Amino acid sequence: MRGPGPSRKTPSSGAYATVWHEITSFVFDLRFIQVLGQIAVVIVLVTLVSRVVTDMLLALNQQGLTPNFDFFLNRSGFDVAEAPSWYSANSSYWEAFQVGLVNTLRVVIAGLIATTVLGVLVGIFLLSSNWLVRTISKVYVEILRNTPLLVQLFVWYFIVILSLPVLNDAVTLPQEGVLLLPIRLALYALVLILALRQFRQGDPRRLPVLIGLLAAVAAIEIGLSGAQLLPARGAIDSPAFLVYLAASLLLLGAAWFLPAVIWQSRHGEALPNGNGEPPLLGVGYSRVRDPLAAFLAGQLAGGLIAYFGLAPVTALRVEVYPLVYLSNRGIFLPEIMLTARFNEWAAFAGLGLLAAGVIWAYYGRVMETTGRAVPRLRYAALAVLACAALGWLLVAMEPGPEIITVEQDGAAVVMSLDEARAQGLVSLQDELLVSRSPLIVARPERKGLRFAVGIEITPEFMSLFLGLTIYTSTFIAEIVRAGILAVPHGQIEAARALGLSQSQTLRMVILPQALRVIIPPLGNQYLNLAKNSSLAIAIGFADFYQVATTVMNQSGQSVTGISVVMLAYLAISLAIAGGTNWVNRRFQLVTR
Amino acid sequence: MTGTSAARFHDEPIITCRKVNKWFGDFHVLKDISVDVFPQEVVVIIGPSGSGKSTFIRCINRLEEHQEGEIIVDGIELGHNVRDIAAIRREIGMVFQQFNLFPHLTVLENISLAQRWVRHRPHDEADQRAMQLLERVGIPEQAGKYPGQLSGGQQQRVAIARALAMDPKIMLFDEPTSALDPEMIKEVLDVMKTLALSGMTMLVVTHEMGFAREVADRVLFFDMGRIVEAGTPEHFFEDPQHERTKLFLSQIL
Numbered sequence: 001m002r003g004p005g006p007s008r009k010t011p012s013s014g015a016y017a018t019v020w021h022e023i024t025s026f027v028f029d030l031r032f033i034q035v036l037g038q039i040a041v042v043i044v045l046v047t048l049v050s051r052v053v054t055d056m057l058l059a060l061n062q063q064g065l066t067p068n069f070d071f072f073l074n075r076s077g078f079d080v081a082e083a084p085s086w087y088s089a090n091s092s093y094w095e096a097f098q099v100g101l102v103n104t105l106r107v108v109i110a111g112l113i114a115t116t117v118l119g120v121l122v123g124i125f126l127l128s129s130n131w132l133v134r135t136i137s138k139v140y141v142e143i144l145r146n147t148p149l150l151v152q153l154f155v156w157y158f159i160v161i162l163s164l165p166v167l168n169d170a171v172t173l174p175q176e177g178v179l180l181l182p183i184r185l186a187l188y189a190l191v192l193i194l195a196l197r198q199f200r201q202g203d204p205r206r207l208p209v210l211i212g213l214l215a216a217v218a219a220i221e222i223g224l225s226g227a228q229l230l231p232a233r234g235a236i237d238s239p240a241f242l243v244y245l246a247a248s249l250l251l252l253g254a255a256w257f258l259p260a261v262i263w264q265s266r267h268g269e270a271l272p273n274g275n276g277e278p279p280l281l282g283v284g285y286s287r288v289r290d291p292l293a294a295f296l297a298g299q300l301a302g303g304l305i306a307y308f309g310l311a312p313v314t315a316l317r318v319e320v321y322p323l324v325y326l327s328n329r330g331i332f333l334p335e336i337m338l339t340a341r342f343n344e345w346a347a348f349a350g351l352g353l354l355a356a357g358v359i360w361a362y363y364g365r366v367m368e369t370t371g372r373a374v375p376r377l378r379y380a381a382l383a384v385l386a387c388a389a390l391g392w393l394l395v396a397m398e399p400g401p402e403i404i405t406v407e408q409d410g411a412a413v414v415m416s417l418d419e420a421r422a423q424g425l426v427s428l429q430d431e432l433l434v435s436r437s438p439l440i441v442a443r444p445e446r447k448g449l450r451f452a453v454g455i456e457i458t459p460e461f462m463s464l465f466l467g468l469t470i471y472t473s474t475f476i477a478e479i480v481r482a483g484i485l486a487v488p489h490g491q492i493e494a495a496r497a498l499g500l501s502q503s504q505t506l507r508m509v510i511l512p513q514a515l516r517v518i519i520p521p522l523g524n525q526y527l528n529l530a531k532n533s534s535l536a537i538a539i540g541f542a543d544f545y546q547v548a549t550t551v552m553n554q555s556g557q558s559v560t561g562i563s564v565v566m567l568a569y570l571a572i573s574l575a576i577a578g579g580t581n582w583v584n585r586r587f588q589l590v591t592r
Numbered sequence: 593m594t595g596t597s598a599a600r601f602h603d604e605p606i607i608t609c610r611k612v613n614k615w616f617g618d619f620h621v622l623k624d625i626s627v628d629v630f631p632q633e634v635v636v637i638i639g640p641s642g643s644g645k646s647t648f649i650r651c652i653n654r655l656e657e658h659q660e661g662e663i664i665v666d667g668i669e670l671g672h673n674v675r676d677i678a679a680i681r682r683e684i685g686m687v688f689q690q691f692n693l694f695p696h697l698t699v700l701e702n703i704s705l706a707q708r709w710v711r712h713r714p715h716d717e718a719d720q721r722a723m724q725l726l727e728r729v730g731i732p733e734q735a736g737k738y739p740g741q742l743s744g745g746q747q748q749r750v751a752i753a754r755a756l757a758m759d760p761k762i763m764l765f766d767e768p769t770s771a772l773d774p775e776m777i778k779e780v781l782d783v784m785k786t787l788a789l790s791g792m793t794m795l796v797v798t799h800e801m802g803f804a805r806e807v808a809d810r811v812l813f814f815d816m817g818r819i820v821e822a823g824t825p826e827h828f829f830e831d832p833q834h835e836r837t838k839l840f841l842s843q844i845l
Binding site for chain 1: 653654655678681682684685686688690692693694695696705706709710712714715716738740754755758
């Protein structure tokens with residue numbers, strides 16, 4: 001037999017050669033070989049898989065464990081640590097799966113949001129021009145991404161969360177008690193805001209002013225609290241008074257000269273003080289209306305008055321109740337509850353939203369056509385706030401019941417609402433019915449070893465949430481850093497040369513281009529977070545996988561159970577991947 | 593050596609540099625640069641690479657910070673005040689060697705973006721102005737395309753239009769033709785010539801000697817961070833005084 005050589009060389013061999021030529025050219029056709037290879041692979045795969053599946057089914061049949069879905073409706077017989085009130089041991093396996101899925105989704109969704117915010121911030125900090133910020137973020141990223149997540153979960157759970165105090169000694173925020181807010185503090189805040197505003201306006205003269213201001217506030221606070229420790233107000237020759245006087249005068253002088261001295265050392269010329277006054281003592285000095293000087297002069301006067309008891313130290317009295325409880329049994333937060341009047345108020349708020357929409361669209365068009373910059377977000381927000389506030393006022397003005405029947409010492413008593421409230425006899429359920437405001441914030445309320453009212457965050461959820469969020473955020477930070485660095489520096493220079501501000505450059509030039517690089521790997525990190533949430537089983541959080549394991553142990557239906565688990569995680573992953581792909585398509589660049 | 597051609601220009605200088613010094617680390621890039629540029633003047637800066645010519649024009653709109661001396665643009669001294677810097681950047685347009693168009697925006701959006709956000713022009717007006725400038729640089733039909741779909745020469749012409757859209761008083765060109773194929777250089781130079789004839793104040797860093805000869809009012813020759821020679825193109829090309837200039841010209845001409 002001849003080899004499969006090109007038959008053109010032997011045209012004389014006739015019909016046989018022609019047929020042979022057709023066969024060989026078919027068999028050695030690249031397309032045929034490719035198809036053949038694929039068919040072979042499929043045959044091998046199907047054989048192997050069907051062999052494994054048949055063997056498995058046979059073995060399971062012999063044990064009476066044929067995979068099926070019938071057991072789904074059987075009584076589960078177990079409690080889930082973190083379940084809504086409708087779930088009990090009498091609920092079905094199917095309902096147990098649902099509880100687990102909801103728990104997984106809760107931690108995944110909360111984790112995705114938190115890790116994105118944290119990761120983007122740390123990513124920007126990694127590129128900060130501030131050495132301290134940059135180094136701290138670098139250390140954060142390097143330590144946390146190079147230790148296993150499981151270890152981190154154990155640290156969060158056993159070392160951090162479980163070492164919080166027991167429920168009876170729970171850390172409360174804020175501490176219960178009475179707070180006296182000195183009016184002085186409000187004054188400080190006001191001055192700080194003014195100083196910050198001026199600093200933002202970009203005059204470098206304001207930088208030393210700001211630093212001086214902060215130092216002065218700190219120094220005076222410390223000085224005042226020191227002075228108050230001394231026995232009596234007092235005498236002009238007491239050492240405390242002299243120290244206070246000296247410190248105040250020193251600070252006043254510093255406020256007057258410090259900015260000028262710093263200015264001079266940086267620019268080699270006297271600080272221009274605007275009104276053409278000659279420099280004092282060889283250096284320039286700040287204008288009297290320089291906020292710091294005025295502020296310190298006021299402080300000196302105010303301090304003296306307070307010291308000699310010439311004026312009472314005015315303070316606002318605020319009663320404080322704990323809103324947040326931190327304990328090793330979990331974190332308890334206040335709950336916002338809707339009262340009977342909520343719907344009426346919601347109508348007003350809806351009206352506000354509608355108005356905001358109209359304002360947004362209207363000013364959008366004004367901006368397009370006139371080019372006038374309109375702070376339309378502010379206007380829209382104002383419309384919502386105004387409508388909501390007005391609605392609240394109107395709803396609260398509606399008259400309500402004056403009297404209420406309450407239980408006192410085991411007997412039903414009718415008394416006025418105010419009196420019942422003062423005696424603390426109105427139950428939360430009644431309060432929801434009779435309250436004049438549409439919403440009430442219910443403080444967490446202890447009832448034995450549990451909290452009857454309030455949102456509960458279990459230690460397991462908290463640990464898993466913190467662990468997943470922080471671990472994933474380190475990877476996201478690196479992705480964000482890389483994405484921003486991937487934007488050519490020429491882009492930033494072009495934006496600057498056109499006069500775009502820093503935030504405009506970030507928003508309109510850097511971010512749209514960085515996102516293109518950031519989104520695909522970001523999607524991977526989202527998937528990682530979702531899948532890593534199954535580590536919940538290590539710290540006993542009742543997530544989908546943990547519930548499914550219990551179901552499989554009890555029912556023996558491991559094949560169905562594992563399939564359901566795989567399907568559920570597949571669905572979550574596909575949803576995340578679909579979302580990121582959709583966003584990704586919107587940021588692709590058009591090129592030739 | 594400043595103001596050699598000032599006779600033609602009666603106004604006050606629009607850019608004044610006095611004893612400008614700059615270092616990159618230990619490397620002294622700019623050494624005592626003093627020069628005045630007058631309104632409507634076209635100044636061409638040439639010199640070997642690494643001589644500091646690009647750094648110098650990048651100092652004028654503060655893409656680089658000078659450490660000593662003063663730069664005054666249109667009556668505003670460049671310092672650390674962000675408002676002054678913003679005001680100066682509004683008056684200066686810049687064209688880069690690598691075009692630096694925004695790849696995620698269309699040609700039209702590239703030109704109208706800063707008009708809307710910096711000059712606060714209405715959207716329509718900004719687009720109209722953009723179209724007008726695209727016609728002036730000869731590529732109105734490319735308005736809807738993305739920069740990645742254009743040739744280098746077209747991209748550079750869009751970049752010129754983008755800078756002109758801000759109605760600058762001064763235009764800086766940082767080697768605008770160095771990244772272009774030979775046949776595209778001409779189309780960009782033609783646009784620049786028209787611009788020079790229309791009376792724009794221009795500072796151009798370039799290796800195009802033909803352009804310098806034809807369009808420049810004054811040529812500055814940079815070497816090792818100093819202005820070695822300055823004068824009219826005729827004077828510069830026909831009768832260079834300095835040895836370094838002669839050597840440079842002998843190598844390129």
